[in-house]
Amino acid sequence: MTNIEIxxxxxxxxxxIVAGFYAVFKKDLIHAVVATSVISLVLSLMFYLLQAPDVALTEAAIGIALSTIIFIITIRNTKRFEDK
Amino acid sequence: MQAFLTYSIYGTALFLMLLGLYAVLMKKNLIKIVIGLSVADSGLHLLFVAVGYINGGTAPIFSPAVAGTGTVMTDPVPQALVLTAIVIGFGVTAVALALVVRLYRKHNTTNIDEIKNLKW
Amino acid sequence: MKNVIIISLLGVTAYYLLSAFVSIPFGEDFINGVKDFYLNKSPEDLKVANVVTSIVVNFRGFDTLGEVTVLFLASTALGSILYRRRSSHTALNPQRTAPQASTLVQAGAKVIFPFTVLLGAYVFIHGHLTPGGGFQGGAIIATGFLLMLISYRKFFVEHNVLTWIEALAGTSFVVIGLAGLVYADNHNFLENFLPAGELNDLLSGGIIGIIYIAVGFKVGAEITGILDTLLTIKEAGLDPEEN
Structure with missing residues (x-):
């Protein structure tokens, strides 16, 4: 790996790590779902750096767009906040 | 430097997996549990692709630029496995969320402590 | 008490997993054998430039058939879980819960939609040459349909058409596999029986192109069906018709 890649x-x-904490411990579920989307985005960049462009493309199409949208549709149809 | 990279990438993958497991075991909200499954999935995918990486290797594609030059290529087998795992993970998430919607319609809550009649 | 048990359990799991991970060297070629077999055989015998594609479709084609089946089962299960008896009024005019999108979003979606579908088709047609393939292309096409579904309240996909696309694509996958039993050299299921062509040509790799086009259509139709089923849920809350 070159320096810029490192x-x-x-x-x-x-x-x-930060987005993982945010996704698990945030009470507002919409914020948590956006944090999982950020995890997918960064993971896609990581796959590209680890020389796996096929996996990066799959993660970009499915993880960032489609998974997030089905979570948000579900939250719209149920409750937005996680109560104590 | 190499040792640091080894520990940091594997450590992050392990951390994401454990964080997802923690959410699945500890959280009361059904959607939070599905989010935990998705986070654990992400950690597993990162671990698999990191195991297949080879220093100085290129992506396993024989484009005209690398054909016949004897370039080192990364291991394609974990990448093919992760490709399958991501698509299956999407199907699992979709069905789990449909079950959450169905439970919400029936019990009007997403808290698993309030859903008491989980019996036949 | 429960917290202590769970956290100590996670700690034990972390310890054993970490002790296993430390013995895996990062960035070194320590798995011998399998990788070299695929990397040599794929460009020489099968004439497929993208080795991941050749593993997914040629060497593990049966696995891919199972994967497509799992996605089909997920879409079917989703439809049956979220099924509710529609009154005659909503059967004629199905409704979305989402509010009306703004004019800007609608105009933009109308422009972007054909290009998104074109990009998806490009990705799955060139699956054996560039990164990408049937699953990625199908997911990109589904993203384009998702854009239209959330922009226009009157945009509905025909589930009959989706069913026919899925059926035709799945059948062609299986028929190509069965043709391998008859026409290929070693008479195996999903074995390549078409001429391999030249490396880095569009028409190379034998059956990979046909299978990836089928997979792209099937995955695109299935994910679009999942999204449409989820988006046309009516009002949230308890339904008096149930039970």
Whole structure:
């Protein structure tokens, strides 16, 4: 890996950890779902850096767009907030 | 540097898997449980692709630029497995969310503690 | 008490998984054998430039057939879980819960939609040359339909048409597999029986092109069906018709 790739990798890993915490512990479910979408976006970048363009394309199409939209449709039809 | 990268990538993958498992085991909200499944999936995919990576390798595609030059290529087998796993994961998420909607229609709640009559 | 048990359980799992991970070297070629077999055989015998595609369709074609079947079952299960008896009024005019999108979104969606479908078709037709394939192309096409579904309240997909596309695509996949039993050299299911062509040509790789076109149509139709089923749920809350 070149230097720029290593720097991008480290930034991506930090964003992954932060977004993971946000997705699991946030009470507002819409925010949590957007955090999972961010996880997918950064994961797609990670796959590209790890020389797996096929997997990156799949994750970009399915993880970012389609998974997020089915979560949001479900939340619209149920409750938005996770109560104690 | 190499050791640090090894530990950080595998550690992040492991962390995401455990975080997802924690959400599945501890959270009361059904949608939160499905989110936990999706996060655990992401960690697993990262782990698989990271295992297949080879230093200095290119993507396993024989484009005219690399054909016949003897370039090292990354392992294509984990990539094919992860490709399958992502699509199946989408199907699992869709069915799980449909079940959540159905339970909400019947019980008017998404909290698993309030759904008491889980008996035949 | 429950928290302590679960956290200690997760800690034990983390310890054993981490001790296993440390022994896996990152960035080294430590799995011998399988990778070299695929990397040598794919461009020489099968003339497929993208090795991941050749693994997914040629070497593990039966697995891919199962994967498409699982997605079909997911779409069917979704329809049957969310099924509710429609009154005669809503059967004629099905309604969406989503509010009307703004004019800007509608105009933009109308422009972007054909290009999205074109991009999806490009991705699955060139699956053996560039990154991509049937699953990615189908998902991109479904994204285009999703854009139209959330922009226009009057845009409905015909479930009969989707069913026919799925049936034709699935049947052609299985028929190509059965033709391999008859015409291919070793008489195996899903074995390549068409001429392989030249590496990096559009018409190369034998049956991969046909199978990926079928998979692209099938995945696109299935995911569009899932999205349409989820989006045409009526009002949330308890339904007096149920039970």
């Amino acid at each position: 720097i991008l990798t480290i930034i991506s890993l930090i964003v992954l």
